[in-house]
Amino acid sequence: MSSGPPGGATSWPKLLAALAFPIFMALAMPAAYLAAFHEPEPTNMVVQIVGTGDRAQKLATGVGVSTEGRFDAAVVADTETAKRALADLDSRAAYDPETGDLFIASAGGAAAAQAVTAVFTEVAGQSGQTLSVTDVAPLPEQDRVGVSFLFIGLAAILAGFTTATMLGMVLPGLGLGRHLAILGGMSVITAVIGTWIAYGVYGALSTNLLAVGAMLTVLSAVTGLIHLGGLRLIGSEMTVVSVILFIILGIPASGAGVPADMVPGFFGSLQHFLTTSSGLDALRRIIYFDGAGIAADLTTLAIWTVAAIGMFTLATLKRPGKGGEEVLPIAVPTEPAERRLFTRRLTAGVMTLPLLFAIVMPLVFVGLFHSPAPRSMPIAVIGSGAPVTETVAGLEAAAGDALDVVVVPDAGVARQQLEDLELRGAVDPMRGDVYVASAAGMQAAAAVESLLTGVVESGGHTATITDVAPLPAEDSVGASSLYLGIGAAVGGFLAAVIVGVFGGGLRTRVQALVVVAVAVISAAIQVLWGWTVFDIFDGSALSAFGMLTALGITIGLITLAGFKLIGPAQLLITLFVFIIPGVAASGIAVQLDLAPSFYGVLHAILPTAQGLGAIRDVIYFDGAGVGSSLAVMGAWAAAAVVCLVWASRRAGKADRSGEETADDQAVETDEGQVLVGAVDAP
Incomplete structure (x- = not known):
């Protein structure tokens, strides 16, 4: 897959074949993540019942039957044995029916801990007991979501992948020994960076x-x-x-974001087969469980290492004495000293991309996820009079800057403001009603529900929870818009890169139209299978198509314009300024009023963040507030178009200047030949 020189003749068959890759990425990654995450529920999740008699055995059987196989309950003799199984991640919970005690390990997966707690709360209630929960492996205060290991691990994976890509495609002539030395050195460097960020910068990890x-x-x-x-x-x-093995399948199979026993069986079965899933599982076990049960993960990594050695051997047999083929040909100086200097500089340049992954991804995502807490979260108190005034004063005194408390006259106003994304929650202290909108963010809704339920109960009422914008069963996590939007942004980015590399001979206008076409095609297919396969669009398919298309076009045009102006360096800018920070600042994975204020600033200016938020808003909130998102994306797209027009005119002037120079040289040559002929004439 080599490219011709920029500005040369464009091979349309080669360009169209290459454009299949961005369309594939725009579709495959969201499809895999939606299939794995859009509706997580326990699948043969192992739990244990403490006891030795018939009661324990009957309860274990009853749990399996009543949950229709979602839980696989076994009997264990005593609590110490049960705790050891939890510490080895061989079990998700242990319940003692004699005492009503439930033992969990939330560090093994917060979603799994919530699922088993919900089930055994019901079991305990049926026997007239109050459930007492003991967390034998709790998440630390500075890593409350428990996913910091995911982002330092993913950064290491991407650093290894990009190092190998650059060595194989840009520096194939260095030889295997140097390749392995550089790869090993970069692996150590990127690991040190990720560890330092997680432990030193944020203190998210400590063991x-x-x-x-x-x-x-x-x-x-x-x-x-x-x-x-x-x-x-x-x-x-x-x-x-x-990409398929490491990213598209490896992350869903890892259990890092959603536990492996809460995703469809296909993904769960891959956990101890793929390197990404095994490596991330090993990291979790090292950080939270002192390495218990890590042998299976290390075995998987060792097997894949042997497979890699086999590929090197086969490659040598296939092309004796040669390294990899040069995929991206680069003019290399012939003079030995210049060649050595060129190679050193190129090697240093090759390290830039993996180093940026190692730095930016942990900085952005560990900073976002490690300790979410309310920051000026808008809450309404419904009603008037002394009780309302007292409730407002109590909330402000207890929460300080964490909440921004306002008073609204009635529940209708509160509901409307929740649907318009102006509030996170509302409480009527006189009636005990609590209102939330979980589609705007599950974490924020859960935090508000817990806080306002406490307010209601302190006033002697029983809380009644009303979700004015609930998440559908088909998207119970509320992240479908995030996966679709990432696919659109990555597709637009890759389309621009490929057009810039393979379409150098095309006019700028044609290049831009190709990027637009890829964005439209990708968005159309995304919406089609999102609607027909996952049922995630309820009357919003057309609006979602428009937003996905707009996001793909915006990122694609920005990348293409930068490619014209500053060359390949724009690829780094798009990845590490627009895409990665934009995803973090979208407010979907972690809501902005639970994140540091820095992410709110990014959200206001980055088209990716605005586009992702707008996709969610058109799906669940009838497009509430998307005007500002469209304005930001439109401004960036317009700026990109202006840059493309300017770059096109500049290139046109340069071409005309070159033609005039060539014509002048031709005239001078002709005149010289005439003069020579005149002198030589007898």
């Missing part, structure tokens, strides 16, 4: 630092070895294979 650093090194190195071996064996087609 087993050296083991975590070693695991990150291994994970990055194994990822790089597999990809580099594949590049040498089958060429650039290995990129698609690696």
Whole structure:
């Protein structure tokens, strides 16, 4: 898959074939993540019943039958044995029917802990007991969501992948020894960076630092070895294979975001087969469970390492004495000293991309997820009079700057403001009614519900919860819009990159139209299967199509314009300024009033953040507030168009100047030939 020089003749068949990749990425990643995450529920989740008699056995059987196989209950003799199973992640919960005690390990997966707690709360209630929950492996205060390991692990994986990509495609002539040395060195460096950010910058993690650093090194190195071996064996087609294995399948199978026993069986079965899932599982076990049960993960990584060595061997047999093929040809100086300097500079440049992944991803995402807390969260108190005044004063005194408390006259106004995304929650202290909108963010809704329920109960009432914008069963996590939007943004980005590389001979107008076409096609297919397969659009398919298209076009045009103005450096800007920070600042994964204020600033200015939020708003809130999002995306798209027009005119002037110079030289040559002929004439 080599490219011609920019400005040369464009091969349309080659360009169209290459454009299949951004369309594939725009569709495959959201499809896999939606299939895995859009409706998580326990699947044969292992729980234990403490006891030795018939009662324990009957209860275990009853739990399995009543939950229709969602839980696989077994009997264990005593609580100590049950706790050891929890510590080894062999079980999700242990319930003692004699005492009403439930033992969980939330560090093994917060969603799983919530699921088992809900089930055994009902079981205890049926026997007249009050459930007493003991968390034997709680999440630390500075990593309350429990996903910091996911982002330092993912950064290591991407660093290994991009290091191998750059070595195989940009520096294939260095030889295997140097490739392995650079890959090993980069694995260590990126692991140190990720560890330092998680432990030193944010304090999200605090235990087993050296083991975590070693695991990150291994994970990055194994990822790089597999990809580099594949590049040498089958060429650039290995990129698609690696993306599928490492990202599209590896992350859903890891259990890092959603526990592996809460995703469809296909993904759960891959957990101890793929390197990404095994490596991330190993990180969780090292950080929270002192490495218990890590042997299976290490075995998987060792097997894949052997497979990588096999690919290197086969590649050598296939092309004796040669390294990988040069995929991105670059003019190399012929003079030895200049060649050595060029190689050193190119090697340093190759390290830039993986280093940026190692730095930016943990900084942005660990900073977002490690300790979400309310910050000026808008809450309304319904009614008037002394009780309302007292409630407002109590909330402000207890929460301080965490809440922004206002008074509204009635429940109708509160509901409307919740639907317009102006409030996070509302409470009527006289009636005991609590209103939330979970579609605007599950974390914020849960925090508000807990807080306002306490307010109601302190006044002697029983809280009645009303969700004015509930999430549908088909999207119970509320992240479908995020996956779709990421696909649209990545598709637009990759389309612009490919057009810039393979379509150098096309006019700027045609290049832009190709980017627009890819965005439209990708969005149309996304909406089609999102509607027909996952049923996530309820009367909003057309609006969602428009927003997905707008986001893909905006990111694509920005990338194409930057490519024209500053060259390949724009690729780094799009990735590490627009896409990664934009996803974090979208307010979907973590709501903005639970995140540091920095993310709110990013949300206001980045088109990716605005576009992702707008996709959610058109799906669940009838487009409330999307005007500002469209304005931001429109401004960025317009600026990109202006830059493209300017770059096109500049290139046109340069071409005309070159033609005039060539014509002048031709005239001078002709005149010289005439003069020479005149002199030589007899």
